[in-house]
Amino acid sequence: MSPATRSVLGRGLAVLGAFTPDRPEQTLGDLARATGLPSATAYRLVAELVAWGALERVGRGRYRVGMRLWEVGSLAPVARGLRDAALPVLQDLCAVTGFPVHLVVLDGAHALFLERLAGHTPLELRSQVGKRLPLHASGPGKVLLAHAPAEVLDAVLATGLPRLASGTITDPERLAAALAEIRRTGSCLSREEMTDGVASVAAPVLGPAGEVLAGISVVVPHTTDNLAPLVPAVRMAAAAIGRALR
Numbered sequence: 001m002s003p004a005t006r007s008v009l010g011r012g013l014a015v016l017g018a019f020t021p022d023r024p025e026q027t028l029g030d031l032a033r034a035t036g037l038p039s040a041t042a043y044r045l046v047a048e049l050v051a052w053g054a055l056e057r058v059g060r061g062r063y064r065v066g067m068r069l070w071e072v073g074s075l076a077p078v079a080r081g082l083r084d085a086a087l088p089v090l091q092d093l094c095a096v097t098g099f100p101v102h103l104v105v106l107d108g109a110h111a112l113f114l115e116r117l118a119g120h121t122p123l124e125l126r127s128q129v130g131k132r133l134p135l136h137a138s139g140p141g142k143v144l145l146a147h148a149p150a151e152v153l154d155a156v157l158a159t160g161l162p163r164l165a166s167g168t169i170t171d172p173e174r175l176a177a178a179l180a181e182i183r184r185t186g187s188c189l190s191r192e193e194m195t196d197g198v199a200s201v202a203a204p205v206l207g208p209a210g211e212v213l214a215g216i217s218v219v220v221p222h223t224t225d226n227l228a229p230l231v232p233a234v235r236m237a238a239a240a241i242g243r244a245l246r
Contacts, residue, residue: 008045011035011037011041011045012045012048012049014034014035014037015031015035015037015042015045015046015049015055016049016054016055016065016069018030018031018034018035019064019065021128021130021131021132024064024065025058025062025063025064026062026063026064027061027062027063028042028043028046028061028063031046031063046063049066050063050066052068053066053067053068053069054066054068054069055069070130081245082103082105082114082205082213082214082241082245083103083114083115085241085244085245086103086114086115086205086214086216086241086244087115088244089237089240089241089244090103090115090117090216090237090241091117092237093216093218093233093234093237094117094118094119096233097119097218097220097230097233098119098120098121099119099120099121099123099218099219099220100116100117100118100119100121100123100125100218100219101115101116101117101119101216101217101218101219102115102116102127102140102215102216102217102219103115103116103140103214103215103216104138104140104141104144104214104215104216104217105144105213105214105215106135106144106148106152107132108152108155109135109152109155109156109159110132110133110134110135111132111133111134111135111138111140111141111144111215112130112131112132113127113128113129113130113131113132113133114129114214115129116128116129121220121221123197123198123219123220123221124195124197124198125194125195125198125219126164126194126195127194133164133194134156134161134162134164135148135152135156136156136161136168136169136175137161137162137164137165137168137169137193137194138190138193138194138200138202138217139188139189139190139193139200139201139202139215139217140188140200140202140214140215140216140217141194141215142175142178142179142182142188142190142202143182143187143188143202143203143204143212143215143217144204144212144214144215145179146179146180146182146183146188146204147183147204147211147212148212153179157172157175161175164193164194164195165192165193165194165195165196166192166196167190167191167192167193167196168192168193168194169193186203186204186235187201187202187203187231187234187235188200188201188202188203188217189201189227189228189231190202191222192222196222197221197222198219198220198221198222199219199220199221199222199224199227200217200218200219200220201217201218201220201227201230201231201234202215202216202217202218202234203215203216203217203231203234203235203237203238204238205238205241205242205245206238206239206242207242207245207246208245208246213242213245214241215238216234216237216238216241217234218230218233218234
């Protein structure tokens with residue numbers, strides 16, 4: 001649909017959709033170019049979004065997503081209920097291990113990070129709360145992919161398997177074998193798949209009917225030789241979140 005034929009709501013959503021994890025701050029010119037809207041239209045929409053709180057000004061002539069939009073998004077029942085149930089368990093897991101932990105859900109053909117706790121050991125990670133990342137390139141993402149409908153895997157394979165780090169699985173046959181192993185063991189061990197220098201242990205969070213609702217993970221330095229001792233703690237945490245949801 002061309003910018004000229006979009007509704008006012010559609011144009012406003014296009015402005016919001018122009019913000020990405022790689023471009024969290026943008027100028028009016030950036031937004032006009034990204035949306036194809038005339039500068040005057042972009043200016044009017046941005047002013048209205050700022051007044052409502054969906055956007056906020058950052059310095060002179062730059063904008064970012066506002067807290068009002070985050071507050072509305074946090075009311076989504078699945079995300080809010082899952083995060084509320086998971087947070088105390090994730091805090092315990094983070095405290096016990098001392099390392100970053102993640103809560104991730106399936107969002108189309110991507111992994112959406114609902115929560116990230118930093119831990120006591122600083123690690124350079126790609127993950128951010130609210131960020132969408134490829135399913136094939138992380139422990140919790142592969143946990144979700146292993147239990148996702150066939151059409152999700154088809155969509156992931158159709159877009160290719162880009163390499164994000166030195167250990168990213170880019171071969172479909174290797175990915176299929178890794179997903180089968182996850183289903184067999186109930187956990188996922190990965191090394192330098194999303195970010196060089198780190199490894200992770202992930203497990204699925206199950207719903208009342210045994211469906212996979214989310215994946216959680218603990219991220220450790222890649223120099224950790226043996227990841228197996230972390231598996232029971234991660235699986236117990238995932239099970240505790242599942243019980244809390246029920």
